[in-house]
Amino acid sequence: MAQTYELKASARARVGKGSARQLRREGLIPAVIYGDKQAPLSIALDANEVTKKLHGGGFLTHVATVSVDGEAIRVLPRDYQLDPVKDFLLHVDFLRVSASSKVTVDVPVHFLNQETSVGLKRGGVLNIVRHEVELEVSPDAIPEFIEVDLATADIGDSIHISAVTLPAGAVPVIKDRDFTIATIAGSAASQSEAATEG
DSSP: OOOEEEEEEEEOSOOSHHHHHHHHHTTEEEEEEEETTEEEEEEEEEHHHHHHHHHTSOGGGSEEEEEETTEEEEEEEEEEEEOTTTOOEEEEEEEEOOTTOOEEEEEEEEEEOTTTOHHHHTTEEEEESOSEEEEEEOGGGOOSOEEEEOTTOOTTOEEEGGGSOOOTTOEESOOSSOOEEEEEEEOHHHHHHHHHHO
């Protein structure tokens, strides 16, 4: 289930490069909240607080409540910019969300039972085609990850999205085909072993 957290912000009257630099000197980060058929709202956030959330993992898949001058706004971080040299946070874009809205998010794929997989034990190699799957889901039901069980996967098998149990209400963005998430391929060592046996 989606995790939530709170951020305190203040509205910004001035926008542009000069005011953004001034905010950063004061330990704040410029940000904008957009979407939900409302005008964009320019805000300033505490740099340390947002940086901790960013490096805590799952930043782009956790719904946040931003308090702006007493008003609580539910948002989902959509994008952020880092300084290309010093790697510190420069700007964050937030999308307003409600219980009825649907969002598109990239959800990480976790592979289970690699150590007991039939194909991997026989010398096969796991080829991961998609490390993340793009899902359309309610903001309150964003999964932390989806799981693919490799226990019965053998050499030559392909694991498709149809074999994965998705959370309720989650739909893959790619709907026109049963796309591949991973394959189990034979390694060169296992193929030469099979050739000498035959």
